[in-house]
Structure formats: structure tokens, C-alpha cells
Amino acid sequence: MDILILGGDGYLGWPTAMYLSARGHNVTVADNYFRRNACTTLDVGMLYPVPTLIERAKIWHQHTGNEIKVALGDLSDPEFMRSFFNGRVKYAWTATEKPSTAQPDTVLHYAEQPSAPYSLIDYKHANFTLQNNLLVTNNLLFALKDYSPETHVVHIGTMGEYGTPNIDIEEGWLEIEHKGRKGRFLYPRQASSLYHTSKIMDTDLMWFAVRMWGLSITDLMQGPVYGVETPESEIDHRLRSLFNYDEIFGTVINRFVVQGVTGYPLTIYGQGGQTRGYLNINDTLQCVEKSVLTPAGQGELRIFNQIMETFSVSELAELTQRIGQARGHKVEIQHIENPRKEAEEHYYNPTYSGLVEIGVEPHYLTDNVMNSMFALVETYKENIRKDVIFRGIRW
Template sequence: MNYLYIAEFYNLSITTLPMKIVVLGADGYLGWPLSLRLLRRGHRVVGVDNLATRRAVEEVGSDSALPISSPQERERAAKELGDFKFVFGDVTDYQFVKELISSEKPDAVVHFAEQRSAPYSMKDVEHAVYTMHNNLEGTLNLIYAVKEAKPDVHVVKMGTMGEYGTPNFDIPESAFVEVEIKGRRDRIPTPKFAGSWYHWTKVYDTYNMLFANKIWGLTFTDIMQGPVYGTRTEEIVSERFFTRFDFDEVWGTVVNRYCVEAVLGLPLTPYGKGGQTRGFLSLEDSVEALRILIENPLRWDPTGTSTSS
């Protein structure tokens, strides 16, 4: 079974067999264009969302800079590309998640159904508790639903490079590191120290999936992507297929926000002390990397050797 990072997947051969894939968070910035890519590849897609991001963006007085269609219109547009079904549901409802996995019997599940904003998680105690509740409970529900209903499912889960904080060492491209303390050596998960309640939920998700892999052999791919920018993929050819483009201080990813500020002639907004260095990933590259991961699940044996299934 596997617990691997994105860098290990790029030399894999392409799988052509059609799959049935559940995308949790299919209404989101990444979930929607990924669903379109999978449909164009010939896969069957079940898109699941409770539309929480739409409500939360409205809560802070903002909106997507690009107009996005209603879920009903998105479903009609997606069906032009392939076999797509939209399901309204909440991952914090265990019975819903278990019934979803039991009835759909997917080959893979993509888990993007989390509160994704660090600033939103830091607003006050209510938003911190909501973030912890939504993200941790949703992931645990998925873990147990897969265990009980279809343990051979490959779960692709979005983590973040923010799990590591800003350590004074090069972050290794591995889930584990060798350490020595007072002359004794062991192999432990790569140390992490997050910078927001949101990022801590991702750390806890990582450890929960690692534990589930260890005791039940469930298959997870934990993706440590950096910030994603852009509005287009090969499938986004008209307004009906637009994905979100958030630009406010709570939901706007940094490069997207800078682009809007530059177009409006506004000063660029520093993040933190304004001295961090980060790698960025285009929306097209993000979707394509995710597609490769989904089509080529890896298996991990106790020696740490990864092979495509």
C-alpha cells in the first residue's frame, strides 16, 4: 500500500482503463477543473459538494471574479464531456459518506472537501472550531467509510506544503526521515509545524491517514502541493466551464490576488512579513499532476519500494 508524495509519480506510465471516480469538493477551485479533465479522459465522475465555499465567500462579502455557474448548470455542462453526476452532500455526515462509497463503489476518491482558507480559520474561535470539525471529521469519516465499504479504493487527498512551516532544513521528498537522538536511530514521519489552524488540520489528516494505512492497509496518496494560480485548463473553453477566481484577503490565493491588484493598479498585498519564498503551480499543471496520480495508484511495501499497480 502507499503513502507517497507527488514527486514520486512523474515517471509513471499512463493508465487508459476508464475508472469511476468520486470527487469530494467538486464545486471548488481545483475540484471542478479536475472533474472536467477526468471526464475528458473517459472516466465516470461523481461530483460531491455541499457548496460551503460559496456560502463562506459570501459571508466575508466577496465573490468569484469570474462568474461561476450554478451546480445544476455545471452538471449539464459536465455531461457534455462525459458521464457525470452531481450529488449534494456533507462529508461530516458519516452515513452519507458510507452510503456514497457503498452505492457508487468507486475505483478512486479525490478528497478536496475541506475548509481551505488559513485566514478564515484564524478569524475567531467559531471559525477555528468549524475548520477543525469540518476537516478532521470529514477525513476520518472517509477513512472509516472506505474501510467498511470498499477498502481497495485509492484515496487521493490534498495536503499542503504549509504543513512543514518554514524549517531550517530542506524538506525531503519522502513521508519519513531517519533521525538519531542520543545515539539511537529510528525512522519517523517528516517533522511538521504548521502556521494556522487550517494547516494544522492538514497535519492531523496526514497522521490519521498514515495510521489508517499502517493498521488497515488502506491506500492513500497525500499531495503536498504549493499555491496554485490561474484560471484555465484545456477544458475551460467558455464561461460555462469557468472555475472560481477568488481575490479577497480571506479566499484569494496569493498569485491570483496579485493579478487582480495589478490589473486594478493597486499596491500588491504583502503576506506575513513579505519575505517568504514559495514555489507556485499553474492550474493546468496541478490538474494534470492530479490526473496522473489518480490513473496510476502506487503500492508501497514495507521496504519503502513504490510500484504502480
């Protein structure tokens, strides 16, 4: 398949590009380096330096002979987005002289500002989040309508769209009976950050485009992802995904492992009863691949909940402490005042069977997996900056 990955330089975009390239697909990545630039501007630190997208594509090509085409630009600019569908794309790097101009069979849409704290730094970062995330999605939908309505979109949404309701969470849709009549609606959504709210709005835009123009879209409601190593990154450490452990871009498990290694007391926000569905980065890759191989129908918005198991923050802290201490680290647990506004004790019972039904085989957060994350972070211990771990961006 011809697969275009929007946001191909990010934490998930680059590992996905290699995973699909290794499995015989023709992959193009597009990115504007938002994530790297934001990390530099906000001085958040990264566990290790990561080569540019072009360098990574060249390293991948040297090792495998496979080509990942690179295009650099801002997808919130409609002309850049449309260039992938109207034959005007200008690549920043390709391995071959004449790149194919075929329209993609699939577009993976990761090109979003992905951080809840970033979206609430101040009104400027809130505006950027809304502007980038909604315009990229809208530009994609119009490009498909105008040039390529049969292309299947796989979008990364978030479990945070549902919030933490006091009823079971279904996979995207809810059958409602009201005054004796029944209808099927998007499951009620109520996010607890502006970033998560932008993803709700994405879903609404995509649902509109599916109804009006018959597009084919899969929306993956993903939970927080952990991990870094994938089979493809094991080929050469320079192919590893970027790894953040700061308050803005680091997800909680990755942060806790770094805190454990560096002796920083684990930052449990509030009571620690916040429960979420988590998944290993390797399962993100599987879920996306299975979704690509079994596309949604034309005129279908298909929604899967992309999580493999649930944990509370306190359970994650206890696991980190147990594994860290067995490896000789001093791992303290601390509860700090929650900078976020979120329920700290709540009901949480999401359904997540759809992806397993299309062939995903879950990896779980076992002691072995935690040990391998610790082992990797330990090798970069000298790089860890304690000053970026907590800065207290308040809601």
C-alpha cells in the first residue's frame, strides 16, 4: 500500500513509518518539526538526541534498502496538505530519482499537538493547539473530498475524549432510547484539557465528512503510551523514537521510570486514583497496522478504543517502585498537589475488544517490560535533567 504519515517525526509517527516500511508498504512521512521545535523552545530536555527526519530516513535506507520519503512542511497550510493528493508534492528526501505520484491508499493522521499541559500553558498555546489540530484535520478532509475520497484515514484520537463518566465507556457509539424512540450517537464526550477537547472536535469534523462526502475513517481512541524500543529501532539506536520525560510531553509511565532512575520522588498528582487505559508503543504499531489492513467502509466512521489494560496512577507508582528498588534505585513515592483539574477517584470501565477482534495481540506492562525500560533509561542517566521534571502548569 501507499501510506502517507502526517506527523511522521513524532513519538509514534516515526516508529510507525519504520514498522510499515519493514512490512513492504511504500511510506511517505510529512512533518514540520513542531515537536522538536517546541521541545527546544520550552527547554524540556530529551533523554537523548535524535537525528533529523532526513538523517533517520537515510539510516533506515542504509540498513534495509527500504525508502521512506520525507516531505517537510506545515500541514495546517492547505496547499502543503493538498500537494500529497494533486501531484505537486516536493520531497525533501527520497532514495529514488522519481518518486511515485500515486495518491495514498491510507493516510495516518498523527499531525497534532499532543500534550494536555501544553494546551493550557496560556491562551497562546491553547490557540496554537486548536488552530493546528483543527486546521490539519479540516485540510485533510477537504483534500480527500476534492481529490481522493477512497483513501482510508486512520486518525489517532484519545480515550480522554470520553473523560471519566460514571457509566461504562463504549467503543465510540452509544445506543440511546429517549421517549420511546431509539438512535445511535457518538458516545458523550467531556474532556479535561483543551488538547483533549481538540480531539473531540476532530471526531466531530470527521463524522461530518463521513456523513456528507462518504469518506472512510478509523478513529483510534488511544490511552497514554509507554515504551521506546520497537523491533525496527533495535537495528540501530539512532532510529529510536524521541523520548520525553518532562511534565509537558512525557507520558506518566515514561516519566516514572526516569524519576525512578534519577532518584526523583515519583510525582503522583493528587490522590493517584486517576485510572486510564495504557498501551505499549509496540501495540500502537500493531493497532495501526491492523486498522490499515482492514479499512473502514466508505461512509463509515469506525471507532476503536486503543488500550490494552487499565491502571491507576498509584498502581503505576507502586510498580515503578518495586522494579526500581530491585534494580538498586532509591524510589520514593510522593503525592503532590494536582496541577490538573481531573477526578482523582472515579468509576472507569471502558470496552476495548474491537482491535483484538481484528487481530491485535496485546503486550502487557509486565515486570520484564518495566525492567527493559529501566535498563534503557539507565544507559542515559547522565542526560536526565531534574529541573524539567515538574514545573506545575496549572489548569
